[in-house]
Amino acid sequence: MNEVKNPVLQIDKLCVSYGKVEALSNASITVGEGQIVTVIGPNGAGKTTMLSAIMGVLGSAGRVSFDGTIEAVPEVERMVARGMNLVPEKRELFGEMSIEDNLELGAFQRYRMGHRDQARTMNEVFELFPRLKERRTQLAGTLSGGERQMLAVGRALMAKPRLLMLDEPSLGLAPLIVREIFRIVAELRRRGVSILLVEQNARAALQVADYAYVLETGQIAMQGPAHALADDPRVIEAYLGLGGKHQAMLST
């Protein structure tokens, strides 16, 4: 169990079904304040489904408690208003808009709630991602893959989230950029951002995370402090490059 003093997110027995197929079964996870918690697992394990259900994009059964309040039925607009933010796998940027405009859109919810600090927040984002500042007037559609990922994270940060959820931030990126993205994820933790990180790149995720869950065929198969999981022979065999028989190993 991830025992933390101040849980930002607690999900309990979360279930998601697509028709008769149960994609997520009784998944329970906790993210503590200022923690990086990672969910690793192979393609199709239910990782993105889990994030979508937590956000309220997908219907689910079970319990989601965010920042001390139980959400019987999570609704995406309410979750965003309460400070939950998801950086989706496909980045979902507005390609015909500039970097700056994409970032400003990230602050829209806060603006609507009366906050007028978006200029300062944008400077903080530019401090983290100097490359975005250099290209601030460029259209998002002209960005490289790494720049797009940085813009997607930057846009999420414009909302000053209580919980940042990252769906496969390393997907499709070269090792050099992956290193930079994970360095920035670590930097965000130092700044107090709580992070739920869903990743297939188990090595990078376990290096940076405090606590980890292994999701297999819709179920939490293992959990523990990230350094302990990184040292577990079953995880090493299945996810850290010494083999590919993850299902068999995890069932032992």
Add this chain to the structure above:
Amino acid sequence: MEAIRIIMDEHQSLAAIIHAIRLMIREVGVGRLAPDFKLFKAMVHYLDAYPEKRHHPKEDQFLFGPLKARTTEGADALARLEAEHGLAEARIQALDAALQGYADGAPDGFEAFTDAFETYANFYRNHMLLEEREILPLLKRHFTADDWARADAGCQATPDPMSGTRTPDGDEDFRRLFSRLVAATPAPLGLGGGPYKDD
């Protein structure tokens, strides 16, 4: 075992730089990319300044040395690693000289740099594999709690590029250097903001 996390983290940074250089060389070789000599030099400087001059001494002092004092297991591997660490200067000089020759327009300069880099990259692949597959498991088996406390403290005292290494005495900022390398490396390997510019 924070020490192991830091060491493996640094291996990932080193592997990422080597991967980028290898693919840039390949692109230059087939004519799809013009060589950015300043970027190559900055990357070689990173390899020298961080892995060779900071990472290895940390391994020797806080991990491999104490392991040798605990057990004779892995003695051959440790001796090999120690010898390889001792050849750091010669290793980087060979790479540096080949790059300089290429930048100066030496005949066969590109081929010589490619060969020197491949030698360097192959060496590091084997070196890191030996450390991770043979020595790190031995550390986990033989280190006492006190050994780990000393290793963790030692490795944290000279932090890895992930957390930045700027110190009050003006030491080099490897976090910033790494970010600048990523920014200047051509996409999709990096962010595509080149050519690399000196500070």
